[in-house]
Amino acid sequence: MKVSIVGTGYVGLVSAACFAELGATVTCVDTDAQKINRLVYGSIPIYEPGLEAMVMRNVNDKRLVFSSNLSDGFVGQDYVVCALDTQLDSDGATDLKPIEEVAQMFGAYVNGAAIFVIKSTVPVGTAQRVRSIISDEIARRGVAVDFEIASNPDFLTEGNAIKDFMKPDRIVIGVESERGRELMFRMYRTILLRGNRQIITTDTRTAEMIKYAATSMLATRVSFMNEIANLCEIVGADVNVVRQGVGTDSRIGPKYIYPGCGYGGTLFPQDIKDLIKIAQGNDFDMEVLKAVDNVNTRQKRILFDKLSEHYGGELADKVVAVWGLSFKPETGDMSNSPAIDTLDQLLAAGCEVRVYDPVAMNTAKRRWGNVYCASNMYDAARGADAVLLVTEWRQFMLPAWDELRAVMRTPVIIDGRNVYDRREVEAEGFSYHCIGY
Numbered sequence: 134m135k136v137s138i139v140g141t142g143y144v145g146l147v148s149a150a151c152f153a154e155l156g157a158t159v160t161c162v163d164t165d166a167q168k169i170n171r172l173v174y175g176s177i178p179i180y181e182p183g184l185e186a187m188v189m190r191n192v193n194d195k196r197l198v199f200s201s202n203l204s205d206g207f208v209g210q211d212y213v214v215c216a217l218d219t220q221l222d223s224d225g226a227t228d229l230k231p232i233e234e235v236a237q238m239f240g241a242y243v244n245g246a247a248i249f250v251i252k253s254t255v256p257v258g259t260a261q262r263v264r265s266i267i268s269d270e271i272a273r274r275g276v277a278v279d280f281e282i283a284s285n286p287d288f289l290t291e292g293n294a295i296k297d298f299m300k301p302d303r304i305v306i307g308v309e310s311e312r313g314r315e316l317m318f319r320m321y322r323t324i325l326l327r328g329n330r331q332i333i334t335t336d337t338r339t340a341e342m343i344k345y346a347a348t349s350m351l352a353t354r355v356s357f358m359n360e361i362a363n364l365c366e367i368v369g370a371d372v373n374v375v376r377q378g379v380g381t382d383s384r385i386g387p388k389y390i391y392p393g394c395g396y397g398g399t400l401f402p403q404d405i406k407d408l409i410k411i412a413q414g415n416d417f418d419m420e421v422l423k424a425v426d427n428v429n430t431r432q433k434r435i436l437f438d439k440l441s442e443h444y445g446g447e448l449a450d451k452v453v454a455v456w457g458l459s460f461k462p463e464t465g466d467m468s469n470s471p472a473i474d475t476l477d478q479l480l481a482a483g484c485e486v487r488v489y490d491p492v493a494m495n496t497a498k499r500r501w502g503n504v505y506c507a508s509n510m511y512d513a514a515r516g517a518d519a520v521l522l523v524t525e526w527r528q529f530m531l532p533a534w535d536e537l538r539a540v541m542r543t544p545v546i547i548d549g550r551n552v553y554d555r556r557e558v559e560a561e562g563f564s565y566h567c568i569g570y
């Protein structure tokens with residue numbers, strides 16, 4: 134099976150490595166020639182557990198190749214998987230031009246039966262639009278080429294991407310014909326064989342909608358629980374116990390109800406804005422999602438506000454350590470991370486900021502020239518008047534409290550992920566603040 138992946142970013146590279154691991158011959162193309170060059174020489178641009186070894190293994194076995202010549206991705210392929218990033222344009226709508234250009238190139242180069250698979254998150258109706266662009270281009274060439282189109286949204290979570298690909302909760306496929314359905318079943322046959330996985334086959338519009346609805350539901354749970362946490366604090370309830378009481382209800386379940394300092398990444402914030410915009414374009418108001426977005430924006434201030442309250446608003450010249458910069462553990466991705474808002478707020482208030490993250494330090498160095506990038510968590514805390522925990526990396530879970538207290542100027546912990554035990558931390562001589570109790 135010959136698979137090409139157009140767009141070798143997070144989704145593209147993980148999918149490419151996994152398809153190659155399952156025995157397919159995979160060609161990855163990307164307009165970013167520098168990225169492709171680095172990949173050719175074995176340098177993986179993202180941090181994702183297990184990915185580097187899988188890429189190297191499949192490059193060595195010649196099942197995985199990289200090219201910056203885009204036409205390599207269209208000629209002689211059985212499956213062309215579009216995994217481009219989707220940006221918002223100046224009106225706040227999804228800019229579909231890059232995907233349309235790729236569809237046009239597919240139409241211009243495709244030379245045998247092939248299926249164009251859209252993995253990017255795209256507005257409802259995009260697959261149908263892409264089909265007509267491809268048909269027009271093929272007609273312009275005056276050739277007869279048999280092609281299919283499929284919508285196959287991706288549900289990977291950064292930090293767990295390989296497992297999500299190999300053992301998905303479900304695979305969603307939107308197709309327009311029986312042949313399209315058969316081709317997509319063949320593509321995922323190996324994964325479906327292992328462990329009786331669910332495959333949901335539908336039309337392309339419904340598949341496109343499933344992706345937005347799933348992401349929005351998860352973001353809604355997070356923002357809802359953050360609101361409950363903030364109310365718990367006001368009325369004197371303990372949100373950690375409330376979360377257990379809620380999450381053990383089998384109708385609700387325990388995931389995505391952990392209170393914290395807000396969600397980030399590229400997925401949640403952009404998909405929610407996209408869906409609000411899609412609804413607006415159809416004269417429909419997504420009131421719940423607007424509230425989800427607003428609550429999250431407010432939540433990204435919470436660590437700064439707690440610090441400010443602790444020091445009575447006197448933050449100028451305070452030294453503040455920030456533990457964790459990525460939007461979640463096990464990724465180096467800082468897109469829309471609450472750490473960005475928190476750092477900007479601290480710097481604007483005149484604080485001296487010291488940061489440490491196990492993976493995202495290079496991004497931090499490029500982004501802020503005026504913060505100290507520490508070599509480890511204790512180095513970050515040296516001389517600090519507070520430690521703000523933003524990302525719950527495993528290595529932050531069990532600090533040596535005596536060592537930490539010894540290096541800090543004032544022992545204050547602001548726990549943005551509720552990972553510490555208040556009684557333990559206070560018994561160690563720290564002032565402790567967390568979310569929702």
Ligand SMILES: NC(=O)c1ccc[n+]([C@@H]2O[C@H](COP(=O)([O-])OP(=O)(O)OC[C@H]3O[C@@H](n4cnc5c(N)ncnc54)[C@H](O)[C@@H]3O)[C@@H](O)[C@H]2O)c1
Nearest residue numbers: 140141142143144145163164165216217218219253254287
């Ligand atoms: N990252 C995630 O966790 C995740 C999860 C599920 C779905 N998605 C969706 O998948 C899509 C891809 O996301 P990503 O995070 O992998 O993006 P990314 O930014 O990591 O990668 C996109 C890649 O596409 C390349 N590209 C852009 N225009 C191109 C073109 N015309 N031709 C060839 N290559 C081009 C870019 O250079 C980049 O390498 C998005 O729609 C996203 O919403 C992402």
